[in-house]
Amino acid sequence: MAKLIIIAAIGKNKELGKNNELIWHLKEDLTFFKEHTLNHPIVMGYNTFLSLPKLLPKRKHLVLTHQNIENPDIKVFHDFNHLVKYLQEVDEDVYIIGGATIYKLFLPLANELLLTEINAECPSADVYFPNFNENDYERITLKEINEEISYKHVLLRRKK
Numbered sequence: 585m586a587k588l589i590i591i592a593a594i595g596k597n598k599e600l601g602k603n604n605e606l607i608w609h610l611k612e613d614l615t616f617f618k619e620h621t622l623n624h625p626i627v628m629g630y631n632t633f634l635s636l637p638k639l640l641p642k643r644k645h646l647v648l649t650h651q652n653i654e655n656p657d658i659k660v661f662h663d664f665n666h667l668v669k670y671l672q673e674v675d676e677d678v679y680i681i682g683g684a685t686i687y688k689l690f691l692p693l694a695n696e697l698l699l700t701e702i703n704a705e706c707p708s709a710d711v712y713f714p715n716f717n718e719n720d721y722e723r724i725t726l727k728e729i730n731e732e733i734s735y736k737h738v739l740l741r742r743k744k
């Protein structure tokens with residue numbers, strides 16, 4: 585089974601997005617995302633797929649959707665269980681890149697949560713990271729950053 589790693593950038597209230605876009609565009613966080621996901625399969629829902637300006641280079645795109653996507657570079661799954669079965673045969677780290685519905689589906693299965701915790705709020709956000717019990721995870725702070733907004737990268741590793 586692949587090691588499943590959820591990667592997300594969340595506000596103080598677990599805000600994720602608004603109008604099918606990201607809320608905050610933080611330069612170093614985009615680099616962080618790229619460094620981690622590069623050369624790994626990435627799993628996303630259809631809305632997140634639509635929100636991408638283009639396919640992300642050097643990453644196999646696995647999209648969960650009821651739609652058909654005519655692109656040979658994308659592997660489409662119409663059923664969550666089929667996707668999980670596929671991931672069971674994958675022997676590498678797979679990144680779950682969102683959005684909210686996909687995080688919720690994968691939260692019980694994910695080994696690690698790689699979160700960018702942003703020290704900001706967005707009352708008009710319309711999607712949120714699902715609730716979870718922090719006590720189920722060991723928390724490791726990886727890096728603290730101060731750009732125009734302060735934020736930190738943390739790794740939450742599921743306790744055995």
Ligand SMILES: NC(=O)c1ccc[n+]([C@@H]2O[C@H](COP(=O)([O-])OP(=O)(O)OC[C@H]3O[C@@H](n4cnc5c(N)ncnc54)[C@H](OP(=O)(O)O)[C@@H]3O)[C@@H](O)[C@H]2O)c1
Nearest residue numbers: 592593601604605606629630631632649650682683684685
């Ligand atoms: N802050 C972050 O780190 C981050 C990361 C990613 C995304 N986002 C934000 O999150 C928002 C998008 O999140 P979202 O929750 O609206 O959408 P999403 O999770 O990206 O995609 C949801 C869609 O995926 C498909 N889907 C979900 N479960 C399925 C299933 N079991 N079987 C088949 N298809 C399924 C459905 O599409 P169809 O039925 O239409 O096929 C569903 O409408 C955007 O604002 C985006 O910018 C933020």
